[in-house]
Amino acid sequence: MAVVAGGASGEVRELTPLQARMLDQLRKAPEPVVFDPALAEEIRATVSEAIEAFGERLGDEQLWVSKHRLSTILGCEAHAMAPGEFAWSPATATGQVSHRAIQLLVNWRGEPAPADLVDEAIARLADDDRSLGQWIAALSPGDEADLRGNALERVTRFVEGFPPLDKRAHPMTEARVQWPLDGPVVFAGKVDLVMGRPNGAESTKLIIDLKTGRHSPRHRDDLRFYALVETLRTGVPPRKLASYYLDVGEADVEDVTEAVLRTAVRRTLDAVDTLVELTTGEREPAVRPGPTCNWCTLLPTCDVGQAHLAGDLDD
Numbered sequence: 001m002a003v004v005a006g007g008a009s010g011e012v013r014e015l016t017p018l019q020a021r022m023l024d025q026l027r028k029a030p031e032p033v034v035f036d037p038a039l040a041e042e043i044r045a046t047v048s049e050a051i052e053a054f055g056e057r058l059g060d061e062q063l064w065v066s067k068h069r070l071s072t073i074l075g076c077e078a079h080a081m082a083p084g085e086f087a088w089s090p091a092t093a094t095g096q097v098s099h100r101a102i103q104l105l106v107n108w109r110g111e112p113a114p115a116d117l118v119d120e121a122i123a124r125l126a127d128d129d130r131s132l133g134q135w136i137a138a139l140s141p142g143d144e145a146d147l148r149g150n151a152l153e154r155v156t157r158f159v160e161g162f163p164p165l166d167k168r169a170h171p172m173t174e175a176r177v178q179w180p181l182d183g184p185v186v187f188a189g190k191v192d193l194v195m196g197r198p199n200g201a202e203s204t205k206l207i208i209d210l211k212t213g214r215h216s217p218r219h220r221d222d223l224r225f226y227a228l229v230e231t232l233r234t235g236v237p238p239r240k241l242a243s244y245y246l247d248v249g250e251a252d253v254e255d256v257t258e259a260v261l262r263t264a265v266r267r268t269l270d271a272v273d274t275l276v277e278l279t280t281g282e283r284e285p286a287v288r289p290g291p292t293c294n295w296c297t298l299l300p301t302c303d304v305g306q307a308h309l310a311g312d313l314d315d
Contacts (some may be wrong), residue, residue: 015163018249023163025253026206026242033203033239041257042237043265049271054276055184063185063275066131067222070271072292073278075286079296081278087134091148096132097121097147099192099210103173105155106165109226114155118148154212154246161249169195179232185272187229196239203256205230206236211245219243220254224264227256237261290310 052064072080072288086092090241100121105112126136139147165171171193175290178188207226211219223241231237241260242251254260278285289308299305 007247016160018161018268019057022161022244022249024250025251026163026208026240028204028299033256034201034259035237038229039261043228043261044232044235046265047228047269050072051183051185057280059280061184061279063272063279064277065185065187065268065272067225069117069275070225070268071218071221072137073271074101074267076275076288077278078287078302079292081140081285082296082298083268085096088132090143090150091133093135093147094154096148097125097151098158099174100125100195101151101155102158102210105159106171106173109278114159115150118151118155119160121147121151131240142259143149154210157246158210161246162244163196166284168197170197171195177226177233179229184282187190187225187232187268189226191228193244198236201236203239205236206242207238208239208242208244208251210245211243212239213242215245215246215252219252221264223254224260225268225298226262228254228261228264228268231261298307 032262063287097118098121101114101117104117104120122136125133127133136147137146172195173190173193175191175194176188177191178186180186191200191207192210193208194205195208198204207223207230208221209223220241223243227238227241237256240253240255242253244251277283287302287304289304293299293302293305293308296302296305299309
């Protein structure tokens with residue numbers, strides 16, 4: 001029997017084997033997932049109390065905490081605190097263009113070709129006054145072709161491997177999340193794809209990050225941070241988290257549990273505590289060699305990083 005699903009335009013279509021496998025991984029369980037409301041209340045109270053204590057140490061400082069900032073501070077602290085100069089390139093801009101194209105796909109009427117989505121995404125981003133728009137507007141023909149080709153590959157792989165998005169599931173791309181509204185510490189981020197229609201206290205939301213390249217344990221930690229922010233914000237945890245790897249059309253999926261949320265709380269508060277220590281000058285940042293040594297701006301003067309890349313450090 002053919003596997004079918006509602007598409008973005010509402011019609012029923014046959015799924016490819018790749019799409020059918022992905023749908024099986026992401027679909028809701030037969031029984032509703034409902035957490036004890038006391039869990040969300042306890043988590044909010046714990047995090048609020050910690051933020052109040054952080055605020056006393058920060059004084060007039062305010063920390064905006066993202067998944068990237070959490071992961072970097074839990075790696076090499078010296079690298080995380082070093083001032084860096086960011087520059088756009090076809091490689092660094094590909095993700096932004098791809099995500100904007102997929103955002104257009106979700107809300108586009110009909111069946112747009114991936115190339116049309118990418119061209120429209122580039123055109124819209126070029127009209128933006130921010131740094132990415134200015135960079136795109138000044139692209140040479142060669143760099144523009146490079147950017148377009150990279151983004152087209154990602155969007156095509158998404159269309160080929162991901163099940164058609166059913167509008168009844170309320171799909172949102174580049175969904176901004178934040179908690180609290182203001183304060184000494186604010187958790188914030190942008191989720192690649194969120195699906196799920198609110199239904200009382202039932203956990204219905206599926207949070208998805210789109211990835212290229214290899215699997216990393218850090219990807220689960222990133223999604224758990226989003227699950228924590230969603231729980232703090234709405235009082236209802238999401239039901240499932242997934243890192244979708246475009247290159248292979250597979251997902252690393254994790255059900256949200258009480259243990260997952262508590263782990264996210266501990267990791268997040270530990271990382272923020274470290275950020276507060278380093279921001280206020282309570283101690284100097286530690287040097288921890290790792291993959292970031294390859295592009296760290298401190299490498300020319302970092303003996304530990306140089307030794308790590310040379311293979312001179314003991315395991």
